[in-house]
Amino acid sequence: MLLGYFTIEEVKIVLQADSAIETVAIILTAFFTLLAANAARKSAMVSQKQLEANLNSFEQERFNRLLDSLEKAHNITFLTRGSLYSKLCNDIEAKLKHYKSLEKETNKRVKKIIDFDNNQRNSSDVFCNNGKDSDLFKVYFEYACEISLLFEFDYIVLSGNDFVKVLSKGSNIPIYNLEPDRIVYVADAIANEILGFNIIDIHLKGYGVGRKGDFDYFEAFKIENAVEKLDSEKRYQYIEAKE
Secondary structure (H helix, E strand, O other), X not given: OHHHHHHHHHHHHHHHHHHHHHHHHHHHHHHHHHHHXXXXXXXXXXXXXXXXXXXXXXXXXXXXXXXXXXXXXXXEEEOOHHHHHHHHHHOHHHHHHHHHHHHHHHHHHHHHHHHHHHHXXXXXXXOEOOOEOOHHHHHHHHHHHHHHHHOOEEEOOOOOOOEEEEOOOOEEEEOOOOOOOHHHHHHHHHHHHHHOOOOHHHHHXXXXXXXXXXXXXXXXXXXXXXXXXXXXXXXXXXXXXXX
């Protein structure tokens, strides 16, 4: 009986040992599984960050190619490409909202000037040069200047071209001799292309400032802001190219 008792006890001890070993094995298995999972997660995170970095690098390169093409097409130079890219990526809606506000306000001012001109055409007290208001091109040049500030670029004045100094902004706006209000189209084209980098359907919205296409308005501005008429109250200065 005593021998049988010890045998049963030994079996119990063996079973208990086996159970303990099994428990330890389960714990170790769970531990190593957790380590493997953490390692896999970290590896996935590293891979994800690497992918994001590669994609970001690709997007920045694509953005720079867009700016290169805009510089060549419109004779401009971007001042802070990295800053502009970051602002577009982080808050494109703020840029769009600002642009839409400029466009809307400028169109209102253009319409007001033209309507006033049409209603008061014969009043010599309020108009200069052929009955056309010089303020129309002040609005156009101011708008072109604001767009350049919003998208961080400068217009390049080519040799032999007239240009306008916007004295309050320290900016030079080139004159297209056969189409002086073309600068409005250029400003809007640049704005739409840059915003279109992040907003695919912006070109379908039709954002842009209306152009009058009347040389008399331009001549009124040119005469009023000629260099020889410059005074401390002038905000613009028309510079003719040297022959």
